[in-house]
Amino acid sequence: MDQGEQTPERVLGHFVSALRRADLGVSPAETLDAVAALDIVGYDDPRLFRDTLSLVLAKTAEEKAAFDICFDRFFSARQFRGNSLTTLRESLSDMTMQGEGQGAPADGDAPAGKRRRRGSSGAARHESALGHLLLQGSDDELMLAVQRAAAEVHLDRIRTLRERSLYARRIIQHMGGADLDETIARLTAASDELARETGRVLTEARSYLAEQVRDYVEEQYLLLVDGSGDRFIREAVTGTHLTNMQPYYFAHIREAVRKLAHQLAKRHARKRRVYNKGHLDVRRTLRRNLRYDGALFDLHWKQIKVEPPKVFVICDVSGSVRTVSRFLLTFLYSLGEVLPLVRAFAFSNELGEVTPFFTDFPLDDAIDMSLDDYGKGSTDYGTAFRTFKSLTWSELDSRSTLIVLGDSRNNYFANGADTLQELSRRCRQVIWLNPESRDRWREGDAEMAAYLPACHVAEVCNSLTDLERIVSKVLRTAS
Numbered sequence: 001m002d003q004g005e006q007t008p009e010r011v012l013g014h015f016v017s018a019l020r021r022a023d024l025g026v027s028p029a030e031t032l033d034a035v036a037a038l039d040i041v042g043y044d045d046p047r048l049f050r051d052t053l054s055l056v057l058a059k060t061a062e063e064k065a066a067f068d069i070c071f072d073r074f075f076s077a078r079q080f081r082g083n084s085l086t087t088l089r090e091s092l093s094d095m096t097m098q099g100e101g102q103g104a105p106a107d108g109d110a111p112a113g114k115r116r117r118r119g120s121s122g123a124a125r126h127e128s129a130l131g132h133l134l135l136q137g138s139d140d141e142l143m144l145a146v147q148r149a150a151a152e153v154h155l156d157r158i159r160t161l162r163e164r165s166l167y168a169r170r171i172i173q174h175m176g177g178a179d180l181d182e183t184i185a186r187l188t189a190a191s192d193e194l195a196r197e198t199g200r201v202l203t204e205a206r207s208y209l210a211e212q213v214r215d216y217v218e219e220q221y222l223l224l225v226d227g228s229g230d231r232f233i234r235e236a237v238t239g240t241h242l243t244n245m246q247p248y249y250f251a252h253i254r255e256a257v258r259k260l261a262h263q264l265a266k267r268h269a270r271k272r273r274v275y276n277k278g279h280l281d282v283r284r285t286l287r288r289n290l291r292y293d294g295a296l297f298d299l300h301w302k303q304i305k306v307e308p309p310k311v312f313v314i315c316d317v318s319g320s321v322r323t324v325s326r327f328l329l330t331f332l333y334s335l336g337e338v339l340p341l342v343r344a345f346a347f348s349n350e351l352g353e354v355t356p357f358f359t360d361f362p363l364d365d366a367i368d369m370s371l372d373d374y375g376k377g378s379t380d381y382g383t384a385f386r387t388f389k390s391l392t393w394s395e396l397d398s399r400s401t402l403i404v405l406g407d408s409r410n411n412y413f414a415n416g417a418d419t420l421q422e423l424s425r426r427c428r429q430v431i432w433l434n435p436e437s438r439d440r441w442r443e444g445d446a447e448m449a450a451y452l453p454a455c456h457v458a459e460v461c462n463s464l465t466d467l468e469r470i471v472s473k474v475l476r477t478a479s
Helices: 008-021 028-041 046-057 061-075 084-101 112-117 129-136 139-152 161-175 177-188 193-224 230-238 247-275 282-288 319-333 355-360 363-374 381-395 417-426 448-454 464-478
Strands: 310-316 341-347 351-353 400-405 429-434 457-460
Touching: 008 028, 008 046, 008 061, 028 046, 046 061, 061 193, 084 193, 129 139, 129 177, 129 193, 139 161, 139 193, 161 177, 161 193, 177 193, 310 319, 310 381, 319 363, 319 400, 319 464, 341 355, 341 363, 341 381, 351 363, 351 381, 355 363, 381 417, 400 417, 417 429, 417 448, 429 448, 429 464, 448 457, 457 464
Parallel strands: 310 341, 310 400, 400 429, 429 457
Antiparallel strands: 341 351
């Protein structure tokens, strides 16, 4: 983190704030203890400085681990990753030398204007200030320019990860991005081969700079807003398409799904408790309070028995939608507090009930078993709907909600739309969640056009944001 001309005490205050954002409970008294300790040991010995702060500000082993991460982020000098700029500079330098070796006049023999056009980059006349820094400056000079620009655009005001790209653009523009873009356009359109090569190198250097600036903004976000990284992970996974999610995030996604389910469960459970109070039973109340000369000590309510909704879930667990299926199953089974009657069925070409897996095994094992047992073979929705009907017909009624998760791609088998229509008439509602965008619902072997008439709701569902919105709607209509 660039501290500029700030005093050691002020820098320490910023570091303590970063520790608190990393979920370390540093009290004001502990901060004063740290200042007093550093007055004794001094600031000159980096190792002693670090050990002193760790001893005073971090108590448990877990806190010390978090302290080490935060300390490294805060005090370590930021360096550009990789050697892309070095490689680009060398390639341009080699081409310049080749040009000089192929009969280009020496600088002493060339006119002054011509001499000025060639430097170590071969295109000094064309460069913007930022272009010159990219091709001639050191990595340390470039990093310092990034830090100064970040201060000028008030990067310390970033509040959400979604603002990362915005601040990255502002930093580059403040460094001279517009002039650099004009320079690149002029060089790439030039007739001179060396100028065009310089334009190409500057284009790649600009892309590299943009990537490094985004990384810098992300690191500063972790320091300024989200020291623990939990908020970063939550924002990263909430809006990302589940079908594009990298395996690294699966554990974070599952935890986010559980938290989301818990929040919705509490929200709708409160509503149900209010509804279950019923209405005042006037006749019964008056009759039971005659002994109190009409004083209403013993109130009686008209209790209307609320039958819990029944939810049936049919999940296509074939390869194309397997990731989304995994997280929908996780979500629905985390909603047991609100929807106690949930039955799940999985299929690719054969359908079977997987509810017992979730009652007898841990959640992750149950999901893996569902995918292993029913996730092989060519997808066949028609057969799946007919099998589901034979297994559940007698249990479907006006309290039943049927949720189908799948991309409707049926490998050109009989689509079974008539069977889905029968199920729709039998149930309260049929909800189809499709991980593909609407513009693909009619492409190739997709059968959504045939299934839509039987659906009360058909939505794109490919992120946790979609999932929260849709399941909240299900809870409102089903409870």
